[in-house]
Every structure is written in C-alpha cells, then in structure tokens.
Amino acid sequence: xxxxVPISFETDxxxxxxxxxxxxxxxxxxxxxxxxxxxxxxxxxxxxxxxxLGVDIELADAIQRLRFExxxxxxxxxxxxxxxxxxAGANIHMLGSSSHAFKVNFCKFTNETRLSIEDASxxxxxxxxxxxxxxxxGGGYELALACDEIVLVDDGNSTVSLPxxxxxxxxxxxxxxxxxxxxxxxxRDRADVFCTTAEGIKGRRAVQWHLVDEVVxxxxxEGRVVERARTLAExxxxxxxxxxxxxxxxxxxxxxxxxxxxxxxxxxxEERTATxxxxxxxxxxxxxxxxxxxxxxxxxxxxxxxxxxxxLCHLRFNEPEIGLLLLRTAGDAEVVLGIxxxxxxxxxxxxxxxxxxxxxxxxxRLDLTAKSMFALVxxxxxxxxxxxxxxxxxxxxxxxxxxxxxxxxxxSAMNGGAYAMSHGMSRMQVRYLAEPGxxxxxxxxxxxxxPEEADEAGLVTVVADDIDNEDEVRxxxxx
Numbered sequence: 001x002x003x004x005v006p007i008s009f010e011t012d013x014x015x016x017x018x019x020x021x022x023x024x025x026x027x028x029x030x031x032x033x034x035x036x037x038x039x040x041x042x043x044x045x046x047x048x049x050x051x052x053l054g055v056d057i058e059l060a061d062a063i064q065r066l067r068f069e070x071x072x073x074x075x076x077x078x079x080x081x082x083x084x085x086x087x088a089g090a091n092i093h094m095l096g097s098s099s100h101a102f103k104v105n106f107c108k109f110t111n112e113t114r115l116s117i118e119d120a121s122x123x124x125x126x127x128x129x130x131x132x133x134x135x136x137x138g139g140g141y142e143l144a145l146a147c148d149e150i151v152l153v154d155d156g157n158s159t160v161s162l163p164x165x166x167x168x169x170x171x172x173x174x175x176x177x178x179x180x181x182x183x184x185x186x187x188r189d190r191a192d193v194f195c196t197t198a199e200g201i202k203g204r205r206a207v208q209w210h211l212v213d214e215v216v217x218x219x220x221x222e223g224r225v226v227e228r229a230r231t232l233a234e235x236x237x238x239x240x241x242x243x244x245x246x247x248x249x250x251x252x253x254x255x256x257x258x259x260x261x262x263x264x265x266x267x268x269x270e271e272r273t274a275t276x277x278x279x280x281x282x283x284x285x286x287x288x289x290x291x292x293x294x295x296x297x298x299x300x301x302x303x304x305x306x307x308x309x310x311x312l313c314h315l316r317f318n319e320p321e322i323g324l325l326l327l328r329t330a331g332d333a334e335v336v337l338g339i340x341x342x343x344x345x346x347x348x349x350x351x352x353x354x355x356x357x358x359x360x361x362x363x364x365r366l367d368l369t370a371k372s373m374f375a376l377v378x379x380x381x382x383x384x385x386x387x388x389x390x391x392x393x394x395x396x397x398x399x400x401x402x403x404x405x406x407x408x409x410x411x412s413a414m415n416g417g418a419y420a421m422s423h424g425m426s427r428m429q430v431r432y433l434a435e436p437g438x439x440x441x442x443x444x445x446x447x448x449x450x451p452e453e454a455d456e457a458g459l460v461t462v463v464a465d466d467i468d469n470e471d472e473v474r475x476x477x478x479x
Contacts, residue, residue: 007040007053009313010249011061018046018055019062020081026074026233027226030062033081044093049085051139052094053106053317060113064246067124067354068297071240074233076120077225078147079131084158086130089138090173104370105316107173110139112365114146114174115422121148123357125236131225132212137161137200142172144212145179148232151225154203154215161200184210239350244296249310258314260307262300265315273324273477274315278304278390280331280382284338289349292342301339301355301386309362312369324477327375327394333384333410333448340385340412359386360419366393367421374398374473377460379405384448385412389419392427396461396476400469401451409459410448431458 013021017038022029032055036045040054066073080086090110095103120126130136130144132152141160144150152158162172162180171177177195180186186194190209194201206212216224250261258265264277281300286292292299297306315322346352366373375391377383377399383391388409391397400407416439417426432438442457455463464472 005041006253006314006318007057009057009060009310010251011058012246012248013062013065016058016062018051019058021062023070023073026072026238027077027229028066028070028073028075029077029079030059030066031079031081032087039091039094043097044091046091048088048135049080049082049140050088050091052091053109056110056113060109060116063113063116063120064358066126067120067357068351069243069246071124071243071350071354072238073126074236074238075127075129075229077129077131077229078143079225080133082134084134084155086132086134086136086158087140087143088135089140089142092168099320101320102317103173105320108368109313109316110142111174112361112368114143116361117146119357119361124354125239127232127236129225129229129232131221132158132160133221134158135161135200137163138172139174142174142176142179145176145183149214149228150212151221151228152202152206152212152215153218153221155218157202159200159202160206160211161198162195163198163200165195166198180211186210244293244351247297249307251307251310258311260311262304263307263311265311267319267322269321271324271477272322273326274319274322275326275328276308276311276315277328277330278308278387280329280333280336280387281339282332282335284335284342287338287342289346289351292346292349293351299355301343302358305359305362309358309365312362312365315371316369323371325369325371325373326473327373327390328378329382329387329390330380331382333382333408336382336384336387337410337412340414343386343418344413356418363389363393363419363427364422366390374476376473377407377409377454379407381407381409384410385414385446386419388412388415389427391460392431397459398469398473398476399451399454399460399463400466401463402466405466406450408448408450409454410446411442411459412446413443415446416443 018034020031032049034046034049034055036047039046040052117128128147130147130150135158136144162176164170164172180191203215207215252259256267262279266275285300286295373394375394375397415428428439451463454460462472
C-alpha cells in the first residue's frame, strides 16, 4: 500500500540512490544503477533496473541540474550501470500495489521528465544519446525514445520492446507509441506489430524499422557511443563555461500547509480545497546578465517557479483528496512587469533563456494538474504578465469589482508565446480560439485592465462586486 509519509520531490547528487554523474568536457554520462533494496516505499524490489517514482525524481533533478549547473555539457549519454541491463521499465509490483490516482500521476510525472529531456535538446542544445547496454523494455524504452539517438548493443540477446499491451493489456503510459510514430517516424503497421510483440525486436531489424539508430557489437559498443556523443557535441553550440549552483529550496512542511520563500499552500481538508499563493518580490532585482548570474538560483524568477513546481508535485501526490486549487498572487504588479521586461529584453542570454524554459515547464505542469483551479483576482493581487499566465491556466478566474479597493490585471510581451502550452500555442491564443487575431490585438498594446475593461476584453471569467464575488466563488466551489 502507499506510504503515509509525504513524498519529497527535492534531491541532489549527493543523495541519489539510483543515478550517477560522470563528466568529460562537453560530454556527460548519466548512469542508471537502480538499488534493488531502495524503493520509494516498502513492498517491492527494483530488480533489473526497473524504476519507481523515486528513481524518476532523481532523473528529473539530474536533467534540471545539467541545464543550470553544467551549461558546458552539450551531449548526455544515458546508459545502464548494471552489467548487460539497460532498464526493465516501471516496476510492476509498485504499480500493482498503487491506487489508480497514484498510477495516473506517476505516468504523468515520468512523461513530463522525458519531455524535459526533449526540451533540453531543443532549447538548451544538450543532446541525449541512449546507450542501450542490454535489454530495454517498457518505460526503459520510452526513456530511450526521449533521447536524440539510440544505440543498441548487438549481442544476440538485447532487444527493445514495449510489452505492456501483450502482457498487461494496457498502453505504454509515457508517450511510447506517440514517440514511435511522430518522432522516430516508425510506420504505423510496424509500430502495431512492435507493441504487440512481447519479446521485442533486436539487431538489424530494429535499425530497419527505425526503432534504434545503430546496433554495435559489444566489443566496439563503448567506443562507438562516445564517438556519436562527441559528434553531437560538436554540432551543438557552447552556451557557457560555468553554470549556477542549484541550491536547496527554502521549504517548511506542516500538517495543513507548505511554506516556501515566495509560495505558500494552505489546505482545508474539510472543504477539499487548497489555496496556493505566489508572492512577488519587493523590487525588480537584477537586470543585467552578470548580476543575474550572481543571484543564481535565488533570483526570484527562478526561485518562485522552482517553488511553484515543487508545490504542484506535492499537491498531486501527497494531497489526492484536494479537488480545488484557489490560485492567488500577492505583490506589486509593476515589479512583476519589470521582471518581465528583463526576461524579454535579455532573451538570448543562456541563463535567462533557461529561466524562461523553467517557467514554461512549470506552467505546463500547472496546465496538466488534474484538479479544478480558480484564480482569484483581489486587492493586493499581481496577476500581471508572467504571473497572469497562472490565471490563464486556471479553469475560471474571478475578479473583484470594488471602487474602494481597486483591482487590475496586466498583460506583457511574455504573454505572447514565451511560455507555450504542450501543443505549442500560447494560453492567450487558446483563450481566443473563436476570435482569431484577438490575442494579437491585446498583446499589441500591453497594459493594465481594470475590472470593466478585463470583462469587456474577455480576460477573466467573472467580474463581481464585493457583495456577490465571495458567493460566486463559494457556489462554484461546491460544484
């Protein structure tokens, strides 16, 4: 059964149990050597490099650290650290003892981790090579599919496979079939045969079907993997010689709250609601590349969204009974817009670009969090620019209209597509699907909107006075 101990999503290389780093100039090696006797919760063993949530939490941390702490790395080799074994996929006994909600969130988290590999390749120029040193099945192959290149050892025994359908009567849970057809361009008929062939496919046939890029005899395997990795590194431009330190989060966990330096979550278990508040800094802060690098992970734009990300993961896994998130912001909207001006004006700087990418990934995690979400625009709110994306991600937004307590929202250039959703469109574009061009009109003149203007522009769901606003939210919360 699932443990009552809250799951932590924060770790670092000194505390990794299942992954190891090695660095050789522009090439890094990420080695998967899962400890059988160190599952995320008791009750199963992680045999054959099978993985559970704890293994993937470490992988997600490693990918993030490679981007921020090691911008000098241009290629990452992902390989197995157990002799003649790459990865047997998600641990079946872990899945069998988990609730449906946990399994859904587990698959979602692991797919988001694999998406972050593809994001690192596309936006950071860190290419990934999957070096399959042995059999690669299920979620292990889905991990390989997230990489740019796949090299399989040709030893007469090692295969790639997606055995979920023939053995478990389920579909691959982290995007396997999609990546086969859309990314690797495997013919649909071959993909159908492949995913119903429990024993998998190896050797020349795996190459012919585009399931892997190359098969190499074991005697030449290591040298060929390094050769391919260095070739990829040469094709990817260097970003910086030195990164920033990925420091630990400032976090306090209480029975009914999680508190960070800029984010706070309070829980009302009786009402099955959680209030999540993001607080803006008192001033814009660093505004040039050198001072931003000096601030490092303490820069508000990084710190706030790291904390928001951790809070969302906590709510998904540790608070499954919470059905509604009330999203709030606090602070000066002009400060948020000032930070947006930095994020926009310094585009092209490696750390600013990485920060924009981090914000994008966190907002996509918010989009895909399976809880109802209401954004509450109230006195003291700062739903502006980047933080307005939180309101755009919500299912509904409620804006108070009280002349004695002025409230506004604001859009900035950052709402124009800097933080694309999973399908590539901006949240503003999605909001105005029925009015093509409307998002462009609004963004052509970034400004603040009072309640009447916001309502007329369609930027919020409900505008209500101080008498009706609370009731509107209360009644909607009961639905």
